[in-house]
Amino acid sequence: MPTVLSVDAVSFAYRDQQVLDCVSFEVTSGEFVALAGANGSGKSTLIRVMLGLLPPAQGQVAVFGQTPRQLRDRWRIGYVPQRPVAADLLPATVRDVVTAGRLARRGWWRRMTAVDRAAVDAAIDDVGLSDLARRPLGQLSGGQQQRAYIAKALVSDPELLVLDEPTAGVDADSQRHFRDTLVGLARGRGAAVLLVSHELGAVADELDRLLLLRRGKIAFDGPPDDLVASGVSLGVHATDLPVWLEGLGG
Amino acid sequence: MTGPLGAGQLLAELPLPWPFEREYMQLALGAGLVVGLCAPLIGTFLVQKRMSLMGDGIGHVAFAGVAAGLLAGVWPIWTALVAAVFGAVVIEWLRIRRRAGGDLALALFFYSGIAGGVVLTGMADSYDAGTLTYLFGSILTVDRPDVVTIAVLGVVIVAAVAVAWRALFSIVLDDEAARVSGLPVDGLNLALSALTAVTIVAGMRIVGVLLVSALMVLPVGAAQRLTRSFGATLLVASGIGGLSAIAGLAAARHWALAPGGTVVLVAAALFVLTAVVSPRATVLGREMRG
Numbered sequence: 001m002p003t004v005l006s007v008d009a010v011s012f013a014y015r016d017q018q019v020l021d022c023v024s025f026e027v028t029s030g031e032f033v034a035l036a037g038a039n040g041s042g043k044s045t046l047i048r049v050m051l052g053l054l055p056p057a058q059g060q061v062a063v064f065g066q067t068p069r070q071l072r073d074r075w076r077i078g079y080v081p082q083r084p085v086a087a088d089l090l091p092a093t094v095r096d097v098v099t100a101g102r103l104a105r106r107g108w109w110r111r112m113t114a115v116d117r118a119a120v121d122a123a124i125d126d127v128g129l130s131d132l133a134r135r136p137l138g139q140l141s142g143g144q145q146q147r148a149y150i151a152k153a154l155v156s157d158p159e160l161l162v163l164d165e166p167t168a169g170v171d172a173d174s175q176r177h178f179r180d181t182l183v184g185l186a187r188g189r190g191a192a193v194l195l196v197s198h199e200l201g202a203v204a205d206e207l208d209r210l211l212l213l214r215r216g217k218i219a220f221d222g223p224p225d226d227l228v229a230s231g232v233s234l235g236v237h238a239t240d241l242p243v244w245l246e247g248l249g250g
Numbered sequence: 251m252t253g254p255l256g257a258g259q260l261l262a263e264l265p266l267p268w269p270f271e272r273e274y275m276q277l278a279l280g281a282g283l284v285v286g287l288c289a290p291l292i293g294t295f296l297v298q299k300r301m302s303l304m305g306d307g308i309g310h311v312a313f314a315g316v317a318a319g320l321l322a323g324v325w326p327i328w329t330a331l332v333a334a335v336f337g338a339v340v341i342e343w344l345r346i347r348r349r350a351g352g353d354l355a356l357a358l359f360f361y362s363g364i365a366g367g368v369v370l371t372g373m374a375d376s377y378d379a380g381t382l383t384y385l386f387g388s389i390l391t392v393d394r395p396d397v398v399t400i401a402v403l404g405v406v407i408v409a410a411v412a413v414a415w416r417a418l419f420s421i422v423l424d425d426e427a428a429r430v431s432g433l434p435v436d437g438l439n440l441a442l443s444a445l446t447a448v449t450i451v452a453g454m455r456i457v458g459v460l461l462v463s464a465l466m467v468l469p470v471g472a473a474q475r476l477t478r479s480f481g482a483t484l485l486v487a488s489g490i491g492g493l494s495a496i497a498g499l500a501a502a503r504h505w506a507l508a509p510g511g512t513v514v515l516v517a518a519a520l521f522v523l524t525a526v527v528s529p530r531a532t533v534l535g536r537e538m539r540g
Binding site for chain 1: 298413414416417419420422423424426427428429430431432433434473474477478479480481482483
């Protein structure tokens with residue numbers, strides 16, 4: 001499979017504080033990869049360097065064979081940032097939000113076409129929000145808002161989807177939708193998915209690879225089963241009390 | 251064809267009922283409507299970006315431009331436009347480069363602009379009604395060239411928003427994600443700042459540099475409590491701005507009030523009304539209802 005993302009010996013420091021130290025890995029098409037690590041391990045900084053929002057101090061990042069800043073077809077990258085904040089009074093429906101994700105693909109100055117509108121409908125349907133498409137974002141739960149932002153990332157039909165802590169504080173129903181969506185994207189459309197998260201329970205069984213970041217270095221890179229075999233749990237289980245109670249409803 | 255002053259001339263000849271039956275009221279209505287309809291279009295983005303005071307800061311820079319025009323003997327609208335656009339672009343550049351926080355950059359221009367305006371006005375020896383016209387507005391004295399200029403600036407604002415509103419909304423929603431997706435975030439933010447400056451100058455003769463920012467913000471505050479989608483907010487805010495201009499001018503004529511201030515007070519009243527009665531009322535509304 002072709003390499004979609006290549007991170008080669010990347011280091012980064014905020015002034016004299018080293019955050020990333022010679023980080024290297026690759027992600028290929030159709031791969032579902034999770035990046036995990038404790039708070040302060042450098043996950044979010046690594047994401048920002050990968051996406052071209054921060055320049056690496058050393059090393060190189062290549063997305064589809066080009067540096068992030070050289071890449072012209074940016075719509076090929078879908079990005080769900082950490083805790084996108086929608087003010088309660090932001091007058092925007094789910095459809096508004098998802099449509100915004102289509103701009104890079106069609107050209108931001110161009111009018112929406114029937115194809116664009118169909119893509120928006122499909123992305124909203126993919127995350128199970130069709131019934132709420134005209135609902136203001138501020139009236140949705142945190143999990144539903146997060147699904148809207150995932151649909152916004154999906155609507156340009158990306159070949160690489162990067163998600164930064166997308167399931168933090170998200171309800172079980174949204175986590176199920178979330179897992180199904182990502183699996184469909186990786187297995188069905190052949191896109192690469194890089195998920196940065198503390199909570200891997202919802203997707204643990206579907207991951208192809210797990211990257212563990214510790215103090216700015218890759219501490220583990222391999223199939224999740226290898227880590228589980230050593231006695232490490234990847235997250236909550238269906239029989240854990242909070243998840244079990246939520247499944248009862250009411 | 252009526253030439254470059256055709257729009258103002260046509261407006262002045264309309265057989266409108268009271269309170270707009272007189273030529274000066276029709277010119278005021280034309281100018282007021284353009285500003286009332288256009289200012290909230292730009293204000294919608296500023297409010298969502300939590301930069302409601304941006305217009306105030308640029309307004310003060312525009313005042314320095316007015317004073318420079320009075321000193322140089324140039325039509326102050328043009329010098330104000332140059333100064334305001336320059337100030338707006340520099341404020342945005344400082345924000346982009348993180349040379350100063352957004353509020354500090356605004357404060358720098360806020361105070362430098364007004365101080366520069368005072369100094370230049372003193373040098374021009376023009377502390378008179380002409381200066382006050384630009385500080386507090388004088389909508390009843392707008393003439394046809396004023397109306398035509400304001401209309402042209404209004405067309406620029408409407409055309410720019412029609413083309414770029416979805417991209418600007420995307421930046422409002424999440425500027426980092428917009429940047430990753432390849433939108434020219436810095437360029438669009440600069441364009442929004444320049445359009446803010448154009449709006450300030452368009453509204454300067456109507457409500458004055460000290461109040462024009464209110465017409466950019468208050469109708470938006472009212473509209474976002476009544477609407478669900480962003481596109482609807484743009485349209486409803488624009489409508490509330492236009493309604494404020496019409497009602498404010500009518501009230502000012504009826505009760506012989508200062509028209510610029512009355513227009514803004516109507517916009518403020520509509521804001522408070524929606525804050526109290528809207529189902530999406532916020533803390534302000536809850537406090538007002540006790």
